[in-house]
Amino acid sequence: MTTPRPVLVVDFGAQYAQLIARRVREADVYSEIVPHTMPVSEMLARDPVALILSGGPSSVYDDGAPQVDPALFEAGVPTFGICYGFQAMARALGGEVARTGLREFGGTPLRVSGDRGVLLRDLPAAPSVWMSHGDAVSTAPDGFTVTASSPGAPVAAFEAPERGFAGVQFHPEVAHTPNGQDVLRRFLYDIAKAEPTWNTGNIIDDQVAVIRERVGDAQVLCALSGGVDSAVAAALVHRAIGDQLTCVFVDHGLLRAGEAEQVEKDYVSATGIRLKVVDAEDRFLGALKDVSDPEQKRKIIGREFIRVFEEAAREVDAERHIEFLVQGTLYPDVVESGGGTGTANIKSHHNVGGLPDDLKFQLVEPLRTLFKDEVRALGAALGLPEEIVMRHPFPGPGLAIRIIGAVDRERLDVLRAADKIAREELTAAGLDRDVWQFPVVLLADVRSVGVQGDGRTYGHPVVLRPVSSDDAMTADWSRLPYDVIARISTRITNEVSEVNRVVLDVTSKPPGTIEWE
Numbered sequence: 001m002t003t004p005r006p007v008l009v010v011d012f013g014a015q016y017a018q019l020i021a022r023r024v025r026e027a028d029v030y031s032e033i034v035p036h037t038m039p040v041s042e043m044l045a046r047d048p049v050a051l052i053l054s055g056g057p058s059s060v061y062d063d064g065a066p067q068v069d070p071a072l073f074e075a076g077v078p079t080f081g082i083c084y085g086f087q088a089m090a091r092a093l094g095g096e097v098a099r100t101g102l103r104e105f106g107g108t109p110l111r112v113s114g115d116r117g118v119l120l121r122d123l124p125a126a127p128s129v130w131m132s133h134g135d136a137v138s139t140a141p142d143g144f145t146v147t148a149s150s151p152g153a154p155v156a157a158f159e160a161p162e163r164g165f166a167g168v169q170f171h172p173e174v175a176h177t178p179n180g181q182d183v184l185r186r187f188l189y190d191i192a193k194a195e196p197t198w199n200t201g202n203i204i205d206d207q208v209a210v211i212r213e214r215v216g217d218a219q220v221l222c223a224l225s226g227g228v229d230s231a232v233a234a235a236l237v238h239r240a241i242g243d244q245l246t247c248v249f250v251d252h253g254l255l256r257a258g259e260a261e262q263v264e265k266d267y268v269s270a271t272g273i274r275l276k277v278v279d280a281e282d283r284f285l286g287a288l289k290d291v292s293d294p295e296q297k298r299k300i301i302g303r304e305f306i307r308v309f310e311e312a313a314r315e316v317d318a319e320r321h322i323e324f325l326v327q328g329t330l331y332p333d334v335v336e337s338g339g340g341t342g343t344a345n346i347k348s349h350h351n352v353g354g355l356p357d358d359l360k361f362q363l364v365e366p367l368r369t370l371f372k373d374e375v376r377a378l379g380a381a382l383g384l385p386e387e388i389v390m391r392h393p394f395p396g397p398g399l400a401i402r403i404i405g406a407v408d409r410e411r412l413d414v415l416r417a418a419d420k421i422a423r424e425e426l427t428a429a430g431l432d433r434d435v436w437q438f439p440v441v442l443l444a445d446v447r448s449v450g451v452q453g454d455g456r457t458y459g460h461p462v463v464l465r466p467v468s469s470d471d472a473m474t475a476d477w478s479r480l481p482y483d484v485i486a487r488i489s490t491r492i493t494n495e496v497s498e499v500n501r502v503v504l505d506v507t508s509k510p511p512g513t514i515e516w517e
């Protein structure tokens, strides 16, 4: 593997570890996340450029608080401590952490010392930083220079750059610390002497080499879902091995307006990939007939998908013996399922691991080290259509779980028409990147009275569910401008005759989920 030497983000249980790793990569330096329980010898065996100790929920005084093995600081690897990692570092190197019992939380003014040192060199004298801590470092270890303080932290930043050590009490990785990325860059480039070589061009070159080496002249199969990950994974594999790749697209009839065509036409003409399209709409709709229960719908769709894909895979295999299967597994899936060991658990029916034994292929997962934003950048660099690369997340079971009630072709057409209008207006307002996802939901089993012209109507409501989120684990309803919502509402009720009411979902997650189902 030609993956570069990593900066290892040692995860002390903060929700921020993935964010730190992403920020390091935004500074063009490769990074990986490792659990704090990993033995130091194992971390060193990865030949890291540097270590970053993340924040964590504990106090260093808590029973069972994760400790830092002092051997970590004796290996000559540059190390940056953040929040909990900063305090753990201070203690391990002979400084003092005071149990203040006070909490400092949120945007906080930082007082930066006169000469700023190396780490804070780019900062103004009184920047605002994001704090979230109880205890505070009261005395820096010997040989460290204190470069900042805050009302709740007498030592808010310290450094010993010649030894490769630095730390901050605040969170440089969050957007609420406006100069945070500058701090991280100074650590990476000036203290750890990391080279900014992690960029889209190099990622493509590396992966192409890896895939060629692994696959040789064998034949490869990939299932396209219409989503970003499988589209980029396939394009990357195609760049590496060209015609040895065959893609299969199962059109289950549950995609949004225009999406199947985008895969079949725009994607194929952008990449030149050989694509086998299976039109399975009748089969899926037949299996879903009269089913209202969402779990039941998911099961049916998952089952049918495996069956249809299996048939297609057998046909391709009979033509050209297939040895490898491409999957669009991303780095967050890998981290969440155990930090890079073992195979990721892939959500929903895209997990084609359910194939029978005589169709077991070896997996190729070219996006396994990448975050979503890197995958999008890669897709753009590979020349994929913007509509595919920038597509919002979309559930595997598709519009079936956005119809509350049983699914049939008429209902799907109604929802597709309403959804298309919502998407068009969001795009026209230039707001695509301001929302994470914008489900439109058809309450197919509900009717209410309306009036149109002189006539009474008895139509269905649709729900608009635009949300803002970073990772879909939590979300808030998007405050879209009223005039955009008004345009969507007017157009839907004018243009989609079955719908006479448009409502806006103003629930965060939790307690609501993003999808209605």
Ligand code: XMP
Residues within 6 Å of the ligand: 298, 347, 348, 349, 393, 394, 395, 396, 397, 437, 472, 509, 512, 513, 514, 515, 516
């Ligand atoms: P919820 O509704 O649980 O959704 O807040 C969280 C995220 O997951 C997506 N989602 C799915 N994705 N298969 C998928 O691939 C599914 O069955 C599925 N269900 C929900 C949802 O769109 C949101 O992004």
